[in-house]
Amino acid sequence: MTASNIKKSDYLSRFTGALKSNPIIVLLVVVSIIVGFSVDKFFSWGNLGNLISNTAIRFLIALGVSGCLITKGTDLSAGRQVGFAACLAGVLVQRGNYAGRLFKSIPEMNMWLVLLIVLVVGAVIGLMNGWIISSFKVPPFITTLGTQTIVYGICLVFTDAQPVGGFQANYTRLITGRIGNPKGFYLPYLLFVAIFFGLLFWFIYNKTCHGKYMYAIGGNEVAAEVSGVNTNKTILRIYVIAGVMYAFAGYLLAAKSGGASASMGMGYELEAIAGCTIGGVSTTGGIGKVPGILVGVLVFELLKIVLQFLGMNPYYNYIVQGLVIVVAVALDVRKYIAKR
Amino acid sequence: MSEYLLEMKDVSKAFPGVQALNHAQLQLKSGHVHALMGENGAGKSTLMKCMFGIYRMDEGQIFMDGRPVVIKDPIDALSKGISMVHQELQQVPARSIGENIYLGRYPVKKLFGFIPMVDHKKMYADADRVLKKVKLPYDSTKAVGILSTSQMQLVEIAKAVSAGCRVLILDEPTSSLTESEVETLFDIINDLKKDGVAIVYISHKMEEILKISDEVTVMRDGHYIGTWDAKTLTTGDIITKMVGRELTRLYPERENVPGEVVFEVEDFTSINPKSFRHVSFSVRKGEILGISGLVGAQRTELMEGLFGIREHSSGKIKLYGKELKVSCPKDAIDHGVAMLTENRRVSGIMGALSVSDNISISSLKNYLDYGIAINSEKVEKLVAEDVEKMKIKTPSGETPIQTLSGGNQQKVIIGRWLANSPDVLILDEPTRGIDVGAKYEIYCIIAELAKQGKSILMISSEMGEILGMSDRIMVMCDGRCTGILDGKDATQEKIMALATQFE
Numbered sequence: 001m002t003a004s005n006i007k008k009s010d011y012l013s014r015f016t017g018a019l020k021s022n023p024i025i026v027l028l029v030v031v032s033i034i035v036g037f038s039v040d041k042f043f044s045w046g047n048l049g050n051l052i053s054n055t056a057i058r059f060l061i062a063l064g065v066s067g068c069l070i071t072k073g074t075d076l077s078a079g080r081q082v083g084f085a086a087c088l089a090g091v092l093v094q095r096g097n098y099a100g101r102l103f104k105s106i107p108e109m110n111m112w113l114v115l116l117i118v119l120v121v122g123a124v125i126g127l128m129n130g131w132i133i134s135s136f137k138v139p140p141f142i143t144t145l146g147t148q149t150i151v152y153g154i155c156l157v158f159t160d161a162q163p164v165g166g167f168q169a170n171y172t173r174l175i176t177g178r179i180g181n182p183k184g185f186y187l188p189y190l191l192f193v194a195i196f197f198g199l200l201f202w203f204i205y206n207k208t209c210h211g212k213y214m215y216a217i218g219g220n221e222v223a224a225e226v227s228g229v230n231t232n233k234t235i236l237r238i239y240v241i242a243g244v245m246y247a248f249a250g251y252l253l254a255a256k257s258g259g260a261s262a263s264m265g266m267g268y269e270l271e272a273i274a275g276c277t278i279g280g281v282s283t284t285g286g287i288g289k290v291p292g293i294l295v296g297v298l299v300f301e302l303l304k305i306v307l308q309f310l311g312m313n314p315y316y317n318y319i320v321q322g323l324v325i326v327v328a329v330a331l332d333v334r335k336y337i338a339k340r
Numbered sequence: 341m342s343e344y345l346l347e348m349k350d351v352s353k354a355f356p357g358v359q360a361l362n363h364a365q366l367q368l369k370s371g372h373v374h375a376l377m378g379e380n381g382a383g384k385s386t387l388m389k390c391m392f393g394i395y396r397m398d399e400g401q402i403f404m405d406g407r408p409v410v411i412k413d414p415i416d417a418l419s420k421g422i423s424m425v426h427q428e429l430q431q432v433p434a435r436s437i438g439e440n441i442y443l444g445r446y447p448v449k450k451l452f453g454f455i456p457m458v459d460h461k462k463m464y465a466d467a468d469r470v471l472k473k474v475k476l477p478y479d480s481t482k483a484v485g486i487l488s489t490s491q492m493q494l495v496e497i498a499k500a501v502s503a504g505c506r507v508l509i510l511d512e513p514t515s516s517l518t519e520s521e522v523e524t525l526f527d528i529i530n531d532l533k534k535d536g537v538a539i540v541y542i543s544h545k546m547e548e549i550l551k552i553s554d555e556v557t558v559m560r561d562g563h564y565i566g567t568w569d570a571k572t573l574t575t576g577d578i579i580t581k582m583v584g585r586e587l588t589r590l591y592p593e594r595e596n597v598p599g600e601v602v603f604e605v606e607d608f609t610s611i612n613p614k615s616f617r618h619v620s621f622s623v624r625k626g627e628i629l630g631i632s633g634l635v636g637a638q639r640t641e642l643m644e645g646l647f648g649i650r651e652h653s654s655g656k657i658k659l660y661g662k663e664l665k666v667s668c669p670k671d672a673i674d675h676g677v678a679m680l681t682e683n684r685r686v687s688g689i690m691g692a693l694s695v696s697d698n699i700s701i702s703s704l705k706n707y708l709d710y711g712i713a714i715n716s717e718k719v720e721k722l723v724a725e726d727v728e729k730m731k732i733k734t735p736s737g738e739t740p741i742q743t744l745s746g747g748n749q750q751k752v753i754i755g756r757w758l759a760n761s762p763d764v765l766i767l768d769e770p771t772r773g774i775d776v777g778a779k780y781e782i783y784c785i786i787a788e789l790a791k792q793g794k795s796i797l798m799i800s801s802e803m804g805e806i807l808g809m810s811d812r813i814m815v816m817c818d819g820r821c822t823g824i825l826d827g828k829d830a831t832q833e834k835i836m837a838l839a840t841q842f843e
């Protein structure tokens with residue numbers, strides 16, 4: 001049985017094999033190298049740092065939504081949850097002496113306490129999603145379509161559709177904070193946040209019962225249930241974790257932008273879902289790996305920066321991004337068809 | 341003109357990690373039933389999928405009426421007159437029986453003479469006629485989802501037959517049919533034979549093979565072993581050719597000694613008035629209780645009720661004398677009751693997941709380090725043990741279960757419950773689709789579990805299995821328990837008498 005499958009595998013053929021199986025990634029890397037050499041400043045530490053920060057936040061959101069996708073669900077409320085978390089964080093971390101404070105009655109709060117509050121609120125929204133989906137069996141697409149609008153509405157009411165600014169200085173330093181030379185090579189704090197969560201999710205997905213149950217539900221929910229998996233609880237947990245991740249991303253996003261508004265985070269759910277699918281998370285359920293998700297998100301962010309450097313009309317960006325999503329997934333699916 | 345209607349020559353096909361077919365061949369004569377035999381994973385289904393255009397052959401040729409043909413895909417196969425009933429059911433449960441039968445080839449009529457639309461009236465009328473032929477007492481406008489597994493299988497057969505084919509492939513068509521349904525199928529096959537249809541018949545049931553087939557081709561590990569006239573063969577011959585060695589006995593010596601009563605069911609009644617009602621029985625420690633009955637006797641429903649998949653309105657379950665409340669499978673499993681469900685595809689396998697994940701899913705808690713991290717080495721060890729013990733044919737533990745042959749998938753699911761080590765194990769058709777050699781291995785495992793003191797409830801539609809393996813036999817008819825026989829003095833006649841005791 002084993003003799004036939006161990007073919008002569010020299011490194012070259014293995015390398016070309018890896019290239020062939022990830023055409024879209026190869027293509028993007030090649031394009032960015034070409035752009036890099038033809039456009040000034042593309043290969044700069046500043047640009048790298050920027051790429052890392054953008055990717056880090058999107059990666060957190062994608063990690064959140066990945067659990068939903070792996071269990072054949074989805075989460076359309078992700079972007080609005082990010083936006084709400086950003087506004088909530090923004091309002092709570094405003095400086096005590098800032099004239100435009102939204103809620104004058106509350107005292108200036110410690111930013112870590114704010115983080116805690118934001119995460120708890122995120123968890124509650126996730127719990128709501130998960131509860132509706134698991135207890136009432138409302139399809140995730142519909143449930144989160146509903147909560148998406150609800151959360152947006154709450155956010156508008158809460159901020160009165162006004163932009164929020166005047167943050168405490170140490171809050172914004174979270175993002176601008178970095179290790180290394182400010183003019184030369186540096187690594188933003190966000191990189192370490194992303195690495196931490198990447199490892200954490202890798203651990204959860206591969207090493208814990210929760211992770212295995214998640215894949216099992218995606219593979220066959222009925223079979224998982226008769227095998228003793230508490231499917232409702234697992235799904236509930238997935239959406240709560242997702243809510244917390246969006247909240248965290250929102251907290252960071254407000255700090256990064258130095259301000260927040262209700263329109264923040266719009267469309268992020270689609271980017272996150274796209275990143276996941278480009279990274280090999282299967283929409284038919286049961287399949288998806290953390291490194292893949294990272295690559296998917298990274299590729300998408302890289303694409304955006306490349307387009308920006310090429311000086312293309314930003315309206316065209318949407319067209320190109322859309323094409324990449326469809327082409328990437330089509331190529332990916334072909335890999336499986338070819339095996340027949 | 342060739343003497344063969346269809347001929348496959350020198351067919352090879354490799355999947356990652358397995359050479360599924362290695363210069364296999366097959367010759368079909370018009371009006372003959374050709375049995376294709378071999379162990380689980382021998383390559384029978386793969387060969388048929390090559391003929392039906394689902395897989396592309398790496399090597400080899402197909403001839404029809406002596407002329408070489410290329411079969412690109414299933415649509416191509418159908419247009420050349422080849423139909424296939426798949427080993428795994430492939431239906432759209434929410435749609436009607438009629439629509440499933442005519443899926444992909446709906447009768448079309450023209451509205452106002454030019455707008456094409458599906459001719460529902462004709463479709464349902466035709467479908468009703470086909471259903472009558474397979475003796476299925478249902479209106480073809482009903483959804484397929486309401487049917488039982490065996491009835492779905494009949495619909496699948498109806499679908500193939502109604503296509504008016506020249507070659508009909510039946511891949512384990514009887515794996516979930518009862519004896520009377522098998523008779524119906526044989527009638528249909530005999531009609532088709534008269535019409536000159538060539539039939540490929542794949543089954544692990546030896547009696548059927550000798551009864552229905554004209555020729556027998558045996559495969560082993562993707563190789564062609566030979567083709568013989570069925571009349572010249574005995575069951576023993578076929579088994580020897582399949583397994584490559586002689587198999588002296590069909591059932592193992594059982595050394596289990598039933599002890600005290602462990603599992604009791606009192607007056608158990610479904611919420612559905614047509615389903616099981618007022619069923620009472622008990623199972624002892626180390627006892628194998630066979631559960632027999634005709635199709636529709638509600639055996640599966642009863643067991644699913646005990647396991648918490650279906651709801652019950654009244655009645656009690658007692659485990660070790662204490663009442664057990666079961667509202668979902670997890671409740672049962674947490675108390676040491678496990679169940680191998682009937683329909684592997686619907687409620688057994690998690691297709692995209694690996695063999696290893698499929699085996700370990702219900703016993704993950706046993707392999708935790710520090711109460712949270714799963715120890716991969718322990719899981720690998722368990723998987724290696726199961727693969728070894730049940731001779732599961734798989735390239736590795738990481739292979740997705742959906743690429744395994746049907747019988748091997750079944751073994752993986754049995755492995756799942758062995759790993760969980762329950763006190764009470766409910767087996768619903770445990771050897772469905774498993775070859776003779778492996779069946780014996782599974783019987784040995786069941787006997788061993790009983791010897792270790794586990795209580796086993798085994799539903800089976802195979803009379804031989806029930807008589808050969810049970811300490812006691814509970815017979816059901818129409819939702820009621822009509823009697824419990826002692827294994828030693830039970831006979832086929834006594835069981836049938838109880839199984840047909842309608843009110």
Ligand SMILES: Nc1ncnc2c1ncn2[C@@H]1O[C@H](COP(=O)(O)OP(=O)(O)OP(=O)(O)O)[C@@H](O)[C@H]1O
Nearest residue numbers: 355360380381382383384385386743744745746747
């Ligand atoms: N799509 C696939 N991908 C990879 N391997 C496959 C695939 N389909 C079948 N195989 C492998 O090919 C071999 C032959 O499988 P096949 O399904 O033809 O067996 P079979 O003779 O029909 O067995 P059974 O009696 O259990 O149904 C098996 O080892 C199986 O694991």
Ligand SMILES: [Mg+2]
Nearest residue numbers: 385427745746
């Ligand atoms: Mg098969």
